[in-house]
Amino acid sequence: MNPLRQIPSIHELKTHPYFEQLKNTEQLSEESLTDLLQIVVKDLREQMLQGSLAHQEIDRKRLIELIFARLRKDLLAFEQNFLRRVINATGIVLHTNLGRARLSNEATAQLTDVAKHYSTLEYQLTTGERGSRHDLVEHYIKQLTGAEGAIVVNNNAAAVFFVLKALASHKEVIVSQGELVEIGGAFRIPDMMALSEAELISVGTSNKTYLTDYERAITNETALFLKVHKSNFKLLGFTNEVDTSELVKMSKQYQIPIYEDLGSGTLFDFKTYEIGDEPTIQEKVQAGIDLISFSGDKLLGGPQAGVIVGKTDYIEVLKRHPLARILRVDKFTLAGLEATLKAYIRGKEAQEIPTIRDITTSDKEIKKIANCFKQKLQTANTSFMCMVEQDYSEVGGGTMPEVKLNTYVAKLKHPVLSSETIAKQLRFFEIPIIVRIQQEMVVLDFRTIKTEELSFIVEALQSIEEEYQ
Numbered sequence: 001m002n003p004l005r006q007i008p009s010i011h012e013l014k015t016h017p018y019f020e021q022l023k024n025t026e027q028l029s030e031e032s033l034t035d036l037l038q039i040v041v042k043d044l045r046e047q048m049l050q051g052s053l054a055h056q057e058i059d060r061k062r063l064i065e066l067i068f069a070r071l072r073k074d075l076l077a078f079e080q081n082f083l084r085r086v087i088n089a090t091g092i093v094l095h096t097n098l099g100r101a102r103l104s105n106e107a108t109a110q111l112t113d114v115a116k117h118y119s120t121l122e123y124q125l126t127t128g129e130r131g132s133r134h135d136l137v138e139h140y141i142k143q144l145t146g147a148e149g150a151i152v153v154n155n156n157a158a159a160v161f162f163v164l165k166a167l168a169s170h171k172e173v174i175v176s177q178g179e180l181v182e183i184g185g186a187f188r189i190p191d192m193m194a195l196s197e198a199e200l201i202s203v204g205t206s207n208k209t210y211l212t213d214y215e216r217a218i219t220n221e222t223a224l225f226l227k228v229h230k231s232n233f234k235l236l237g238f239t240n241e242v243d244t245s246e247l248v249k250m251s252k253q254y255q256i257p258i259y260e261d262l263g264s265g266t267l268f269d270f271k272t273y274e275i276g277d278e279p280t281i282q283e284k285v286q287a288g289i290d291l292i293s294f295s296g297d298k299l300l301g302g303p304q305a306g307v308i309v310g311k312t313d314y315i316e317v318l319k320r321h322p323l324a325r326i327l328r329v330d331k332f333t334l335a336g337l338e339a340t341l342k343a344y345i346r347g348k349e350a351q352e353i354p355t356i357r358d359i360t361t362s363d364k365e366i367k368k369i370a371n372c373f374k375q376k377l378q379t380a381n382t383s384f385m386c387m388v389e390q391d392y393s394e395v396g397g398g399t400m401p402e403v404k405l406n407t408y409v410a411k412l413k414h415p416v417l418s419s420e421t422i423a424k425q426l427r428f429f430e431i432p433i434i435v436r437i438q439q440e441m442v443v444l445d446f447r448t449i450k451t452e453e454l455s456f457i458v459e460a461l462q463s464i465e466e467e468y469q
């Protein structure tokens with residue numbers, strides 16, 4: 001007898017009480033539920049054809065049980081989104097894989113408001129006429145950076161491409177050999193050059209470039225000097241780099257504009273907290289650089305965006321370029337960005353913007369959180385051993401790679417469970433918890449964990465232990 005005949009028809013399965021039950025409990029239409037049921041049955045049929053289903057399973061009643069068990073499992077998986085919140089216990093503040101900057105309460109509130117309702121995205125309330133989305137945040141950026149103009153695009157990679165394409169396509173761009181960097185996520189300066197059809201004229205050597213190298217490379221075809229922030233690495237030892245201010249003098253002399261890809265770009269002066277030596281965007285503008293671009297979701301602490309600031313003439317060229325329409329940002333980005341920029345204008349960035357708050361939090365404060373966690377874990381009566389120790393966190397996002405932030409971590413060990421098992425089970429939790437493993441221990445860095453999340457982590461550890469007993 002053909003075992004496939006044992007599979008009940010869709011019609012028959014739909015009259016089964018299990019189906020009725022799912023129809024009542026699930027938030028799915030009958031049609032969608034039927035679609036899912038069909039997929040389950042189709043997969044089962046294929047499995048039977050391939051002979052990969054155990055022989056004793058091929059019994060009508062058991063098949064029905066199996067079909068509905070699989071359907072329930074699919075429905076449960078569907079309730080979880082693929083893009084979902086996680087707890088970042090790595091201490092890496094700008095974790096690129098975990099979404100870089102988290103937004104402030106003010107930014108998320110503004111974003112939600114604009115998302116739910118109609119908005120003034122391209123509408124002028126004073127005249128009742130069409131407005132431009134480009135104007136929404138420009139004056140804040142001008143005020144904060146001292147630049148003459150600004151335009152916001154999708155991300156900083158787009159900004160780099162945009163500037164090269166609009167100002168240097170089919171012309172020459174002079175850049176130091178030592179700055180032909182790869183940032184990660186397939187962003188390489190030479191590739192951006194090729195894509196924008198700008199001719200790359202690299203000068204100097206990997207470790208040393210002098211002003212005279214730039215000068216010798218100037219031709220009638222030179223459209224731009226390009227400076228690129230090295231971001232994710234630091235050149236040490238026998239090196240020479242031309243400071244942008246020196247290059248500015250020469251760019252004025254030869255009337256060739258200079259553009260600097262600042263990478264992260266910060267409005268907040270971390271140097272005053274003795275964290276790294278990142279120049280601020282304001283300092284760069286002051287130095288007289290014609291165009292500067294930076295990311296919205298790195299040190300700025302806002303949504304993903306690429307901000308280009310600079311001299312009016314160049315910004316106007318960009319605004320009128322067809323790429324401005326292609327690379328424009330959406331209303332959610334603008335809402336999040338406006339609220340983030342306003343925190344700087346109000347002088348509340350260190351309190352309100354999570355990225356800045358997390359980077360500047362002292363190890364003393366973090367130690368308190370770590371000890372609070374340890375106490376909660378002890379109260380929970382598990383077999384986990386917990387040690388609070390001094391350690392270092394990273395800024396992440398390819399910014400300030402040499403900076404080590406003093407922090408305190410909890411190192412966890414379990415008499416039975418391996419650190420890999422614990423880390424994996426933590427990832428499978430309702431709100432996945434992402435940890436580091438160091439020397440066979442699970443490490444939780446409290447720099448990136450909110451106090452509200454502590455109890456949740458304890459609960460997760462408790463339930464992992466219970467599940468394995």
Ligand SMILES: *Cc1c(COP(=O)(O)O)cnc(C)c1O
Pocket residue numbers: 155156157158160183187228229230231232261262263264294295296297305306398
């Ligand atoms: C991060 C970075 C970029 C890319 O910025 P995105 O906002 O991620 O597109 C470009 N250049 C430099 C120097 C960077 O550090």
